[in-house]
Amino acid sequence: MDNFWLLCLEYFKKELSPQQFNTWIKPLQFSLSSVQSELILVAPNRFVLQWVKDNFLTCIEQRAQNHYSRKILFQLKIDENTIDTTV
Numbered sequence: 001m002d003n004f005w006l007l008c009l010e011y012f013k014k015e016l017s018p019q020q021f022n023t024w025i026k027p028l029q030f031s032l033s034s035v036q037s038e039l040i041l042v043a044p045n046r047f048v049l050q051w052v053k054d055n056f057l058t059c060i061e062q063r064a065q066n067h068y069s070r071k072i073l074f075q076l077k078i079d080e081n082t083i084d085t086t087v
Contacts, residue, residue: 004039004067005030008060024051033075039064040075049076 043049064072
């Protein structure tokens with residue numbers, strides 16, 4: 001498997017406080033898309049997804065472009081298994 005996400009985790013672990021890392025980065029899941037030049041980040045909920053998009057996505061995109069030596073697009077998704085459907 002590609003080590004890009006492991007490198008990102010190492011980077012953010014060094015750059016962020018433990019609380020920031022554990023709240024915003026550690027819960028993310030990473031996968032390769034079937035579409036070339038596209039990666040998928042899955043967040044546990046909409047709040048985390050929006051925070052990551054607003055505060056970390058540009059950095060993640062830049063690191064991906066450097067790692068893969070080309071422009072990489074990201075799909076951002078919410079983990080369907082964590083959506084609260086209780087009323």
